[in-house]
Amino acid sequence: MSLAHDMLARAIRASAPYWAAEYAIVFHYFTNGVRTPQRDIGWITLQMFKEWTGSGVYGKRGVTVNNLIKRAASQIDQIDAGEAIGDLDAISGLLQFAIDEFNHFSLLCKAFLKLDPDGRMSIEQMGDLPEGRRLVELRHAWRDRPNGDLIVELTEGGGLGMYFAVGDAFAHSTQRSDVDELIVRFAQATVTDEIQHMAGRFQRALEADLSREDWEQVDAGLQDQFAQKLRERNQQFGSAFSDEALEHMGADAGAGRAYLRRNLGFLGERLGIPV
Numbered sequence: 239m240s241l242a243h244d245m246l247a248r249a250i251r252a253s254a255p256y257w258a259a260e261y262a263i264v265f266h267y268f269t270n271g272v273r274t275p276q277r278d279i280g281w282i283t284l285q286m287f288k289e290w291t292g293s294g295v296y297g298k299r300g301v302t303v304n305n306l307i308k309r310a311a312s313q314i315d316q317i318d319a320g321e322a323i324g325d326l327d328a329i330s331g332l333l334q335f336a337i338d339e340f341n342h343f344s345l346l347c348k349a350f351l352k353l354d355p356d357g358r359m360s361i362e363q364m365g366d367l368p369e370g371r372r373l374v375e376l377r378h379a380w381r382d383r384p385n386g387d388l389i390v391e392l393t394e395g396g397g398l399g400m401y402f403a404v405g406d407a408f409a410h411s412t413q414r415s416d417v418d419e420l421i422v423r424f425a426q427a428t429v430t431d432e433i434q435h436m437a438g439r440f441q442r443a444l445e446a447d448l449s450r451e452d453w454e455q456v457d458a459g460l461q462d463q464f465a466q467k468l469r470e471r472n473q474q475f476g477s478a479f480s481d482e483a484l485e486h487m488g489a490d491a492g493a494g495r496a497y498l499r500r501n502l503g504f505l506g507e508r509l510g511i512p513v
């Protein structure tokens with residue numbers, strides 16, 4: 239196994255407890271009687287902000303799904319204008335990515351409008367959660383460091399903890415409301431799409447020719463951001479866990495291993511690493 243494979247496997251194992259903890263937070267919300275329509279509006283609108291802006295994973299400050307679509311469209315314009323044709327796979331990859339995220343946004347938006355038919359909120363207002371703002375700032379700070387873009391992009395999707403939790407929480411429900419259906423469809427679409435996004439990003443990290451020191455930076459960056467992402471998730475879903483509990487969960491290697499085995503076997507297979 240190459241250095242890159244070895245170090246990526248380590249990075250995934252070190253991140254897994256945070257992913258398992260995201261799962262636990264979201265599963266708790268949907269199964270422990272704390273869910274209310276008002277709280278649903280709260281988590282859904284923050285998630286809409288995250289789908290639209292990426293909370294720092296889509297690019298520099300100000301980049302949104304809208305910009306990604308325009309970036310792809312401007313390259314398509316060049317084809318229309320008879321100019322040199324660029325990397326077509328990159329253009330369709332960018333378009334597909336933007337459409338996936340737009341679709342996640344749109345499923346949530348439909349659920350939001352069912353809960354609050356007259357609901358009007360700007361994207362900025364939707365993102366107004368202190369721990370969420372901190373995550374955005376932290377990601378931009380990491381982007382300014384060596385290999386920063388690569389490190390930040392590896393945090394997209396957070397190991398899918400939230401989405402697997404929704405799927406499991408609703409797996410045996412027989413009576414689902416329209417809102418429940420939309421939430422389940424959102425989670426399913428995200429798992430399907432994010433498996434591709436995640437595997438692609440990890441693959442690029444494998445090919446990036448990073449040194450051992452670079453990989454140590456990757457590790458530090460992932461853990462720093464995933465710890466903050468956990469605080470964001472907790473606040474997004476009603477702050478059911480104390481900071482102390484979150485720290486404990488983020489360090490629970492056993493829970494991380496169990497989560498990887500149960501949910502993320504595809505990553506190891508796709509990347510050719512034992513996780």
Ligand SMILES: [Fe+2]
Binds near residue numbers: 339342428
């Ligand atoms: Fe998404």
Ligand SMILES: [Fe+2]
Binds near residue numbers: 435
């Ligand atoms: Fe995504």
